[in-house]
Structure formats: C-alpha cells, structure tokens
Amino acid sequence: MATTEQLPGDQVPEPAADAIETDETDADQSMPAELSPGELVPPHGGHDEGGHGAADQHTGLVNPKLGMWLFLSSDCLFFGAFIATFLLYRDRAGQSGPTPGEIFDIPFTSATSFILLMSSLTMVLALAAIQRGDHRRFRVWILATALFGATFIAGQIFEFTEFTREGLFIDTSVFGSSFYVLTGLHGAHVSVGILWLMSLWGLSTQNRLPTAHAERVEVAGLYWHFVDVVWIVIFTVIYLIPN
Numbered sequence: 001m002a003t004t005e006q007l008p009g010d011q012v013p014e015p016a017a018d019a020i021e022t023d024e025t026d027a028d029q030s031m032p033a034e035l036s037p038g039e040l041v042p043p044h045g046g047h048d049e050g051g052h053g054a055a056d057q058h059t060g061l062v063n064p065k066l067g068m069w070l071f072l073s074s075d076c077l078f079f080g081a082f083i084a085t086f087l088l089y090r091d092r093a094g095q096s097g098p099t100p101g102e103i104f105d106i107p108f109t110s111a112t113s114f115i116l117l118m119s120s121l122t123m124v125l126a127l128a129a130i131q132r133g134d135h136r137r138f139r140v141w142i143l144a145t146a147l148f149g150a151t152f153i154a155g156q157i158f159e160f161t162e163f164t165r166e167g168l169f170i171d172t173s174v175f176g177s178s179f180y181v182l183t184g185l186h187g188a189h190v191s192v193g194i195l196w197l198m199s200l201w202g203l204s205t206q207n208r209l210p211t212a213h214a215e216r217v218e219v220a221g222l223y224w225h226f227v228d229v230v231w232i233v234i235f236t237v238i239y240l241i242p243n
Contacts, residue, residue, distance in 0.1 A: 068219050072226045075189075079230050082182045083237055089174040097172035100179075103163050104239055112155035113235050116190070119148035120228045123221050130204075133211045139204050142217070145224065146197040149190050156187050179238065186234055189227045196220050 090100065126141035160180070170180040200217060203209040209216065 064215065064219050065222070068222050072222065075226070075230075079182075079186070079233075082178070082185065083233065086175075086178040086182050087237065089178050092174060095173035095175055097168050097176055098166050100175070100238070103166045103168055105159070105162070106239055108155070109159065109235065109239055112152050112159075113231060115148050115155075116152040116231055117228055119145045119152075120225055122148065123224050127214070127217050127221050130209070130211060130214045130217050135204055135207075135209075138217075139201055142197055142201050142204070146194050146201065149194045149197070149224075153187055153190055153194070156183065182234060183238070186227065186231060189230075193220070193224050193227055196223065 122141045122145040126138050126145060129135075129138040129141055168176045168179075170177055197220060200209060200220060
C-alpha cells in the first residue's frame, strides 16, 4: 500500500471558516437552550398546547353573560332609587286621593306575585331541558314561563284599572306618581322578558336554537330571575310594610 509521507515543511491545511460556523450552528440547533428557573419545556417537540392554557385562564364568564351581570347591577341601582323615592313620599301629609290601605287588594296581588315567582321554576326547567338536548320539553317550559309572566302583567293591568276607579291617578299625589312609576317600570321589564322568551321559543320551533347555544337561554334566565327578585322587594315594600 502506498503511503504519503509528510515533509517537515509541509503544513496541515486549516478547515475553512464557513465550515466551522456551519458546525457550530448545527450544534446550537441540536442542543437545547438553557432554561430559566421558572421556564418549562413545551411538550410534543416544542409546540405549546394553547387551548389548555387558554382554558386555565378562562374566568367562566362569556361576554354576553358578563354584559348581563353588568346591566343587572346598574338596574339594581335604578330600582333602588325609585324604591327609596316611594318610601320617602308615601306617608307625606297633605296628599290628596286614596291612601294605600284604602285601595290595595293584598290577596289578589299575592296571587299574581306567586304566579310570577313560579315562573322562575319553569325557567330553570327550561334551561335544564335545553342543556341536555331535550328541545320538546324546553319549548313547553319556556312557553309556560312566558304565560306566567303574561298572567302577572294582566293582573297588574287589572289592578291599575281598579285603582283609577278609586281615584288614584299618576298625577293625583306624590304617592300615586311614585307607585305607578315604580310598578310600571317593573311591568315594562317583565314585558321585555316575555318578548325575549317568546323569541327563544320561536327559534327553537324553527330548529335554530341548538344545544350548543344554550348560553342564550341562560342569559335570558338571569334577566328573568332578576325581575322576579325585584318584584319580591317591591311587593314587600309597597304592599306588606305597614303605613
């Protein structure tokens, strides 16, 4: 075998600079970077599972539900101001017209109030039905909720008619003004809720309210429960607290 002898004066050729840089780059890519104390290596080849991170940071409140909570919070202040006004002017001396004790029919108003409160139960049943995919029962319960609300509104209209026959108008006295404005605003809220519930019922009959959109029913339920709770306060303050 032929061998090549290296002469004393010969020099071994140095590797090119480009080759050295390429080897260093490959080594850097193959070696993982040093981690800081609180840093974790993402699984599956460095791909972060963003879905899990987003779920961990989720507050549990979607935008419609959060918006409804903010609206209800402001509405509490709204009704609180009118309730305070009613309590302030109810017993003022020198007012004309009939007094609350002369015109209020407590048994009748108690019956309509019970019907309204029962609608909260049917609202809960409607939400539970659509969450488990039972659309037929959902339509039954949501329609029952709207009918209970409509019954309450009919009773309120009848009550207002009787009060006007007794001589209590919105301009009769400060008591009459505060009473009609407070109860009328609550009745308006109930009417809006009835229209909302009927729109959900209509969407369901057209198969446009799938189980995945049960959140819409939950937001409507928050509003409906709110008007029920507000009526408990109004009924107690206006009808049950002695003059």
